[in-house]
Amino acid sequence: MKGLLVNRWGLFAAAVLLLAGVLKEDYYFSLLNFIGIHTLLVVGLNLLMGYGGQISLGHAAFFGLGAYTSGVLTAAYGVNPWLALVAGLIIAGATAFLLGVPALKLRGYYLAMATLGFGIIVFIVLNEAQPLTGGPSGLAGIPSLSLGPLALNTPRRLYFLIWATVGLVMALSANLVDSRLGRALRALHDSEPAAQSLAVDTFALKLKVFIWSALYASLAGSLYAHTLNFIAPSSFTFMFSIKLVTMVVLGGMASIWGSLLGAAVLTVLPELLTAFHDYEVVIFGAILMAVMIFLPRGLVRGLLDLWEFRNYKRQGGRIPV
Amino acid sequence: MVTLVSLLQYLVSGLTNGAIYALIALGFGIIYNATTIINFAQGEMVALGALCAISFYHLEPSLPLAFLAGTGLVTIIGLAFERAALRPVKDPSPITLIIITVGGAVFLKGVAMLLWGKEAYPLPSFSGNVPLNLGPATILPQNLWVLGLTAALVLGLEAFFRLTLVGKAMRACAYNPRAARLVGIPAARMVQLSFGLSSALGAAAGILIAPLTLGVYDMGTMLGLKGFSAAIMGGLGSLLGGVLGGLVLGVAEALASGFVSSGYRDAVAFLILLLVLFLRPQGILGGRK
Numbered sequence: 001m002k003g004l005l006v007n008r009w010g011l012f013a014a015a016v017l018l019l020a021g022v023l024k025e026d027y028y029f030s031l032l033n034f035i036g037i038h039t040l041l042v043v044g045l046n047l048l049m050g051y052g053g054q055i056s057l058g059h060a061a062f063f064g065l066g067a068y069t070s071g072v073l074t075a076a077y078g079v080n081p082w083l084a085l086v087a088g089l090i091i092a093g094a095t096a097f098l099l100g101v102p103a104l105k106l107r108g109y110y111l112a113m114a115t116l117g118f119g120i121i122v123f124i125v126l127n128e129a130q131p132l133t134g135g136p137s138g139l140a141g142i143p144s145l146s147l148g149p150l151a152l153n154t155p156r157r158l159y160f161l162i163w164a165t166v167g168l169v170m171a172l173s174a175n176l177v178d179s180r181l182g183r184a185l186r187a188l189h190d191s192e193p194a195a196q197s198l199a200v201d202t203f204a205l206k207l208k209v210f211i212w213s214a215l216y217a218s219l220a221g222s223l224y225a226h227t228l229n230f231i232a233p234s235s236f237t238f239m240f241s242i243k244l245v246t247m248v249v250l251g252g253m254a255s256i257w258g259s260l261l262g263a264a265v266l267t268v269l270p271e272l273l274t275a276f277h278d279y280e281v282v283i284f285g286a287i288l289m290a291v292m293i294f295l296p297r298g299l300v301r302g303l304l305d306l307w308e309f310r311n312y313k314r315q316g317g318r319i320p321v
Numbered sequence: 322m323v324t325l326v327s328l329l330q331y332l333v334s335g336l337t338n339g340a341i342y343a344l345i346a347l348g349f350g351i352i353y354n355a356t357t358i359i360n361f362a363q364g365e366m367v368a369l370g371a372l373c374a375i376s377f378y379h380l381e382p383s384l385p386l387a388f389l390a391g392t393g394l395v396t397i398i399g400l401a402f403e404r405a406a407l408r409p410v411k412d413p414s415p416i417t418l419i420i421i422t423v424g425g426a427v428f429l430k431g432v433a434m435l436l437w438g439k440e441a442y443p444l445p446s447f448s449g450n451v452p453l454n455l456g457p458a459t460i461l462p463q464n465l466w467v468l469g470l471t472a473a474l475v476l477g478l479e480a481f482f483r484l485t486l487v488g489k490a491m492r493a494c495a496y497n498p499r500a501a502r503l504v505g506i507p508a509a510r511m512v513q514l515s516f517g518l519s520s521a522l523g524a525a526a527g528i529l530i531a532p533l534t535l536g537v538y539d540m541g542t543m544l545g546l547k548g549f550s551a552a553i554m555g556g557l558g559s560l561l562g563g564v565l566g567g568l569v570l571g572v573a574e575a576l577a578s579g580f581v582s583s584g585y586r587d588a589v590a591f592l593i594l595l596l597v598l599f600l601r602p603q604g605i606l607g608g609r610k
Contacts, residue, residue: 049416053416055416055419055420057419057423102598102599103598103599106598106602107415108415108416108419109359109415109419109557110553110598110602112359112415112419113549113550113553113594113598114594114595114598114599116546117546117550117591117592117594117595117598118591118595120546120587120588120591121588121591121592121595124584124585124587124588125588127584128582128584128585128588238542239427242423242427245420245423246424249420278434278435279431279435280431281427281428281430281431281434282427282428282431282432282434282435283431284424284427284431285424285425285426285427285428285429285430285431286424286428287424288420288421288423288424288427288428289406289421289424289425289428292410292417292420292421292424293406293409293410293421294409296411296412296417
């Protein structure tokens with residue numbers, strides 16, 4: 001298992017470097033950068049949904065908090081971008097804590113509605129607090145990140161930063177999931193009373209994961225702001241929260257690598273199909289329903305399951321009940 | 322005195338919107354009672370109701386016919402949604418059902434956008450646009466239609482649940498589905514019925530509000546969420562609570578947008594929702610369980 005893990009991360013690094021060597025055009029690097037940013041968001045949301053069994057329909061709000069903290073602090077107040085990024089993490093984490101303490105006592109539909117309401121409130125504030133955020137027309141003039149003298153102002157240079165971050169965050173999450181905390185999380189996912197009876201402090205656990213996922217989202221938001229150098233509230237809508245849920249579901253709940261896949265597929269798909277834009281909403285809705293009904297374990301494991309099932313039947317085995 | 326007049330005016334518009342939220346909340350409550358599912362696609366039935374009625378009205382300019390045809394078509398859509406998306410689910414945990422019904426909502430909204438485009442369509446008022454004087458304030462005939470028809474629908478529904486055999490059977494399923502099945506109530510049929518009924522209510526809400534707000538493909542999302550907020554405020558599963566929640570929400574929103582800032586109108590609605598969720602999750606009227 002350990003060898004396999006080393007292989008996986010090695011393969012990941014090799015793939016990142018290989019793509020950097022093979023690809024020429026900036027367009028592809030931008031696309032990969034967006035995949036990376038979405039992956040950060042989806043890994044965090046997946047920790048919450050897939051492992052913790054808690055749903056958030058307002059995750060775009062934390063993404064927006066990170067992006068706007070970075071954007072406003074650097075563009076309007078000239079704060080160092082890295083400091084602004086940390087400030088974003090602090091604000092998003094504190095917000096997650098303040099929201100999570102009352103909200104995570106709620107279950108199922110109530111939690112879904114609380115996170116959804118929170119997401120909509122943040123979206124409205126981003127639109128209405130015009131002096132601070134620039135309102136619906138957005139916030140321009142966000143500087144690029146730089147590492148020492150090296151300005152990360154091209155998609156190619158950002159690519160290395162973003163994908164190093166993705167690698168780190170995925171490794172961190174994989175570790176988290178394999179730790180005592182991760183096992184407690186899965187116990188919580190299966191049955192909260194059972195987890196409690198085994199002395200798992202389920203509330204503290206839920207709060208921790210909620211804050212983790214908000215931190216990932218804020219990090220993604222800061223990177224997003226410095227990648228585009230421009231942000232507007234329309235990137236942080238309810239629909240975007242739904243897209244993130246779709247990426248989690250498609251990639252497979254409780255799967256770190258699935259998160260990467262879900263983010264990649266649903267970021268590339270709109271680029272591949274030019275007509276996609278008109279049908280985008282329909283397709284996202286259809287994916288959500290179809291995957292949840294027919295492949296509730298996600299695309300990869302769902303298809304693998306079907307394949308195994310077919311082989312099993314072909315070999316004349318009886319269908320396990 | 323100006324404030325008093327505007328206060329009255331805000332009350333009128335708040336109660337009108339509130340009545341619409343109440344109808345949508347009723348739809349949520351009926352399905353929740355029969356299945357403990359929250360159907361996030363409920364708001365889309367509102368939009369589809371309005372848009373279908375508008376299209377029928379273009380074919381045959383008769384409002385009663387358009388109303389009936391729109392409600393009927395959306396009822397069929399609701400039944401089909403239950404059959405196609407919810408009945409095949411093997412693991413009916415809340416998170417699965419939330420994702421599926423949210424997916425259904427997004428899907429239906431997308432289909433509405435493909436069929437009707439992004440334009441907003443008018444539907445004529447049910448009886449003209451001559452404002453009536455209500456003391457110093459004015460009220461449109463359509464506001465009265467909304468309030469009156471909502472009241473009639475709520476009363477009719479209450480009578481249906483209390484007096485008819487089918488209504489009583491549905492209530493029995495809400496209290497205890499297993500016991501209901503034991504005494505021979507076809508629970509699956511009741512689930513279907515609840516989806517049909519709540520889709521019809523949603524469509525009626527959409528057709529009632531369309532003359533005031535126009536019909537647009539994406540009108541349902543916000544209305545649906547606010548209807549759900551109303552249902553939670555009143556206590557999930559309590560039908561009268563949902564109605565009260567809707568009216569309170571509508572009035573609070575109108576007052577906030579009138580006296581504070583119209584931009585934060587929707588934020589106020591969701592702030593109230595968060596407060597209710599955090600302080601009194603069983604709802605203002607809810608007490609059961």
